[in-house]
Amino acid sequence: MIQKKICMLGGFAVGKTSLVRRFVSNVFSDHYQTTIGVTVEKKSVMAGEQGVLLMLWDLYGEDEFQHVRESYLRGSSGYIVVMDGTRRATLETALALQETAVKTMGPVPFVSIINKVDVRSQWEIDEREIEQLRARGWTVLFGSAKLGQGVEELFLSVATQIMQAVPLSSERA
Amino acid sequence: MSSDFRSPCSESSPPEGVTSVQEDWTQLRTLLLAPEQTQLDEIRERLDNRVVQSEDVSHVLPEAFALRGDNDQQLSTVLTPYVENGLAASVRKSPRTIVDAIAPIIGPAIRQAIARALQSMTQSFNHSLDESVSMRGLRWRVEAWRTGKPFAEVVLLHRLRYRVEQVFLIHRETGLLLQHVATDGAVIQDQHVLSGMLTAIQNYVQDSFGGRQDQTLEQFQVGEWTVWSEQGSQAYLACVVRGTPPASLRDILCDALDHIHAQHTDALTHFVGDAAPFTTTQPHLESCLQAHYDSPPKQGSLKLWILLGLLLLGSAWWGWMTYQAHARWSNLLERLRNEPGLVVTEAKSAWGGYHLEGLRDPLARDPTAMVVEAGLEPTTVKAMWSPYYALDSPLVLARAQSILQPPTTVKLHIEGETLVATGSAPADWARETKRLAVLVPGVSQYRDDGLVTTSIPVLLDQINRTIIHFRSGSSTVEPAEQAVLDAVSTTLRELDRAVLPSGQRVAVEILGSTDTTGSVARNLQLSKQRAQAVLAILGEKRLGDGTALVTGTVRLSDQREATSEAGSQRIVTLRASLTVPEQIHGTARP
Numbered sequence: 237m238i239q240k241k242i243c244m245l246g247g248f249a250v251g252k253t254s255l256v257r258r259f260v261s262n263v264f265s266d267h268y269q270t271t272i273g274v275t276v277e278k279k280s281v282m283a284g285e286q287g288v289l290l291m292l293w294d295l296y297g298e299d300e301f302q303h304v305r306e307s308y309l310r311g312s313s314g315y316i317v318v319m320d321g322t323r324r325a326t327l328e329t330a331l332a333l334q335e336t337a338v339k340t341m342g343p344v345p346f347v348s349i350i351n352k353v354d355v356r357s358q359w360e361i362d363e364r365e366i367e368q369l370r371a372r373g374w375t376v377l378f379g380s381a382k383l384g385q386g387v388e389e390l391f392l393s394v395a396t397q398i399m400q401a402v403p404l405s406s407e408r409a
Numbered sequence: 410m411s412s413d414f415r416s417p418c419s420e421s422s423p424p425e426g427v428t429s430v431q432e433d434w435t436q437l438r439t440l441l442l443a444p445e446q447t448q449l450d451e452i453r454e455r456l457d458n459r460v461v462q463s464e465d466v467s468h469v470l471p472e473a474f475a476l477r478g479d480n481d482q483q484l485s486t487v488l489t490p491y492v493e494n495g496l497a498a499s500v501r502k503s504p505r506t507i508v509d510a511i512a513p514i515i516g517p518a519i520r521q522a523i524a525r526a527l528q529s530m531t532q533s534f535n536h537s538l539d540e541s542v543s544m545r546g547l548r549w550r551v552e553a554w555r556t557g558k559p560f561a562e563v564v565l566l567h568r569l570r571y572r573v574e575q576v577f578l579i580h581r582e583t584g585l586l587l588q589h590v591a592t593d594g595a596v597i598q599d600q601h602v603l604s605g606m607l608t609a610i611q612n613y614v615q616d617s618f619g620g621r622q623d624q625t626l627e628q629f630q631v632g633e634w635t636v637w638s639e640q641g642s643q644a645y646l647a648c649v650v651r652g653t654p655p656a657s658l659r660d661i662l663c664d665a666l667d668h669i670h671a672q673h674t675d676a677l678t679h680f681v682g683d684a685a686p687f688t689t690t691q692p693h694l695e696s697c698l699q700a701h702y703d704s705p706p707k708q709g710s711l712k713l714w715i716l717l718g719l720l721l722l723g724s725a726w727w728g729w730m731t732y733q734a735h736a737r738w739s740n741l742l743e744r745l746r747n748e749p750g751l752v753v754t755e756a757k758s759a760w761g762g763y764h765l766e767g768l769r770d771p772l773a774r775d776p777t778a779m780v781v782e783a784g785l786e787p788t789t790v791k792a793m794w795s796p797y798y799a800l801d802s803p804l805v806l807a808r809a810q811s812i813l814q815p816p817t818t819v820k821l822h823i824e825g826e827t828l829v830a831t832g833s834a835p836a837d838w839a840r841e842t843k844r845l846a847v848l849v850p851g852v853s854q855y856r857d858d859g860l861v862t863t864s865i866p867v868l869l870d871q872i873n874r875t876i877i878h879f880r881s882g883s884s885t886v887e888p889a890e891q892a893v894l895d896a897v898s899t900t901l902r903e904l905d906r907a908v909l910p911s912g913q914r915v916a917v918e919i920l921g922s923t924d925t926t927g928s929v930a931r932n933l934q935l936s937k938q939r940a941q942a943v944l945a946i947l948g949e950k951r952l953g954d955g956t957a958l959v960t961g962t963v964r965l966s967d968q969r970e971a972t973s974e975a976g977s978q979r980i981v982t983l984r985a986s987l988t989v990p991e992q993i994h995g996t997a998r999p
Contacts, residue, residue: 238682239601241583272613276584276605285486288682291585291605307612311583313682399482 237280237287240398241311245304245337246318247329248297251351254381255318255390256292274308281388283395290391304333309340314398316390317348321378324360327369334374345397346375349390353378526593534561543712562594565702571652572700574634577604578669578690580680581645584608587680587687590694595649607647611638641666643677648697658699665693734785738763741783741790748774749801751794762789769794772807798850805851812849813842819860820910828852831859832910861907865987868904872897872917872985877943879979881924884938886946894943897983898950904985905953913987915956919943924978943981 244252256277273296280289293312295304309315315337320326330348337346348369350361369376375393379386439446455461477484500507546564553563574595578588586604591597614626625645628637635654639646639662646662669690670677676686738758745753745765750773755766763785769776776794780787798808802823809828815821819832828846830839839862846855861868875897877890886894904915921940923932940960947958 239583239585239684240682241585241605272609274609274613276602276609278599278601278605286482289601291583291601293584293605293609305612305616307616308609310612311580311585313583 237289238399239289239291240313240395242290242292242394242398243309243312243315243337244292244294244318245315245330245333246297247320247323247326247333250297250318250320250323250326251381252297252316252318253294255349255351255379255387256294273305279391281391281395283392283399286399288395288399290395304336306336306340309337312337312341312344314345314347314394315341316394317346317374319348319350319361321350321352321359321361322355324365327361327365345394345401347377347390347394347397348374349377349379349386351379351381353385354380354383566651568702569652570701570703571650571654571658573648573650573654573658573698575600575649576694576697577607577647578687578694579604579608579645579647580677581608581640581643583680583682585680585682585684587644587684588690588694590691590698592698592700604647607636607638611645637662639663639666641670643670643674643680646694646697654699655701658697661697661699665697668693734758737784741780741785744779744783745776748779750774750799750804751776752797762791765790765792767792767794768797770799770804771796772804772811773799800851805849809846809849809852813845815842818865818907818910823852824856826851826853828855829859830855830857831906833861833863833865833907835864836862859906861903863903863907865904865907868900868907869985869987871900872904872983875983877939877981879939879981881979882927882935883979884935884942886942891946894946894950898947898952901947901950901952901956901985905956908987909953909955912989913955914990915953916986916988917947917956917958918984918986919947919958919960919981920984921960921981922978939979939981943983 244256246252253275256279275294277292277294278289279292280287282288293308295308317330317334317337318326319330334346334348337344350359350366352359366376375397377386377390377393379390474484496507545567549563549567550560552558553560556563572592575589575591575597577586577600579585580587584605584607586601589600589604610629611626615624618624625640626638628635630636633651635650635652637648637650637654637659639648639659644666646666648658648662650658669687673687673690735758742753742756745751745767750770752768753765754768755764757764765776776792777787780790799805805828806821806823809821809823813821815830816834816838819830819834819838822829822831828849830842830846834842839857839860843855843857846852875893877886877893879885880887901915901917908915919940921936921938921943923935923939925932927935937960944958944960952958
């Protein structure tokens with residue numbers, strides 16, 4: 237089975253860990269995330285006919301106290317950017333993180349997801365901003381950590397994009 | 410081809426004189442474009458001819474595969490099902506070919522696996538044996554019981570100086586696992602996730618201390634485990650070690666990593682997540698699974714010898730006891746098989762006891778007594794005997810004795826299937842026995858022609874009443890007396906048969922006598938001659954073997970009594986009596 241390293245990026249407490257925990261093999265506790273800034277988990281998906289083992293590096297949420305370690309991003313075949321629909325600031329953080337990711341990893345495939353679709357009425361991120369993201373070439377999905385919505389699609393989408401990309405041109409660089 | 414090259418005037422109907430222009434045009438076109446026309450025809454034919462197409466494709470097919478395969482995985486994805494189907498069909502059709510192809514790979518792998526398993530088992534057994542009789546061994550046995558681990562494993566862990574339990578080959582940039590090996594019994598978590606976390610820890614430490622790219626975390630320790638890492642340019646090795654490894658272990662790791670880098674340079678450089686090419690690194694990683702145990706203390710070997718000696722003595726004693734028990738058992742079976750009236754149908758020996766089944770005549774010997782005689786404990790032998798009638802002569806005779814209850818003067822014996830009665834018996838018994846004898850199991854015929862039904866005292870009396878008369882001065886038996894002698898000889902034979910069962914013998918004294926005329930000396934001689942004459946005749950009468958004849962003379966006082974009783978003195982009388990053989994002295998057989 238092909239293995240791929242994927243980074244989970246997003247602001248503090250946007251629900252990255254909550255989104256994935258119900259769908260992945262959990263070995264290490266969250267304690268490691270606050271200690272060294274990352275926990276590694278894995279998730280198997282089928283991208284077309286090809287089975288892909290996604291090694292998820294769930295990075296600690298970016299805030300004013302802790303920044304994402306670029307060394308954790310190196311070698312990723314793709315990444316997932318997570319935002320909290322009820323906090324507009326997480327959109328700004330996501331934009332900054334994506335820029336960091338591009339600088340570190342280059343133009344590798346990525347997918348973004350806006351969490352808390354179950355409380356859509358309370359969202360601070362509006363449709364116009366979402367359209368702007370899409371206009372920038374972002375794939376924007378909606379999900380709910382509470383209801384477990386959108387997670388399978390999220391991983392399938394990023395795995396499919398990675399497998400469809402030309403791996404040698406991007407990863408050998 | 411004419412339609413491809415239209416004249417500019419072709420749209421209007423041809424006027425007069427135009428025909429010649431068209432012909433000119435055609436001619437001109439032929440002159441100008443004839444070579445191209447020929448080439449076009451050739452190309453069209455080439456395109457339409459499938460044989461030519463196949464030849465052309467065959468020339469470029471390898472390059473085309475190589476080009477497409479370099480770009481992405483789609484060629485592999487498309488071909489995989491066909492290759493799999495082809496391989497499956499080939500295995501079904503001719504498995505031998507596939508076996509021959511993979512045997513060079515599978516054979517050494519199997520041999521290596523078996524060798525490792527045997528080595529591990531032997532090591533475990535040796536350590537267990539060394540410690541089995543020491544105080545420390547007892548302590549460890551308690552620990553094994555308490556923790557639920559096998560004793561051998563507890564011994565190994567205490568003896569362990571260090572053991573490399575797991576080796577990870579990890580892609581340095583992505584943290585993805587390339588290959589992993591572990592010892593038997595090692596606690597293995599998800600090796601893929603562990604690879605990622607080990608890489609994350611490496612990155613964290615490197616970032617935190619601002620180290621250069623070549624400055625890496627080489628080891629960290631958690632409880633009794635130490636994790637060593639050895640960095641290469643593209644990949645690194647991480648080893649989980651129990652105990653304290655020596656510095657020389659790092660040389661082994663370096664060698665393994667160098668070999669892997671040398672042999673897999675291309676695969677490492679172009680790694681995109683497929684770890685399949687790195688399965689061949691397994692022997693290198695297994696070479697890193699080093700282990701070292703403390704040697705057992707020297708006095709352990711003395712204990713070992715003592716233990717071995719005791720084991721040998723125990724084995725010898727056990728062997729001797731087993732041999733003895735087996736010999737006793739065989740002896741008992743032999744006795745039982747030879748004993749009349751016992752038939753052994755099943756005999757089994759097992760731990761702690763024996764089992765016998767068979768047939769037993771009620772008159773046969775008690776088998777329990779035979780068990781005791783054979784030296785076995787009767788409680789260890791469980792026997793089940795079913796009753797039956799044996800046809801062995803001793804048992805048939807005993808059965809006849811039991812049923813017929815003969816008097817002591819009768820002797821029974823068996824001749825084949827015939828019961829024979831001899832001796833003397835009451836006529837009632839003789840008659841009843843003649844009826845019952847053939848009903849005794851094992852007796853088909855009965856014979857009693859040797860049985861005398863007259864009683865012994867009557868026979869004795871008949872003999873003792875016998876008197877043979879002589880003429881005066883003669884010692885010749887008169888012809889008229891022959892009938893008397895015949896009768897007495899018959900009686901003597903009956904008496905002989907009658908006393909035979911009791912072991913007694915018949916002693917017959919032949920007493921001669923004379924009248925009172927003549928001298929005493931002449932009369933004494935004549936008495937002897939008359940007794941000798943009777944003895945000679947009776948001796949020829951074929952009397953029984955148990956009858957002894959002796960001669961004698963009647964004393965004068967006796968003669969007077971005889972004269973008064975018989976009325977004449979010129980006689981010979983017989984005096985028969987029963988004796989035991991020792992009582993007969995000086996008997997004379999004629």
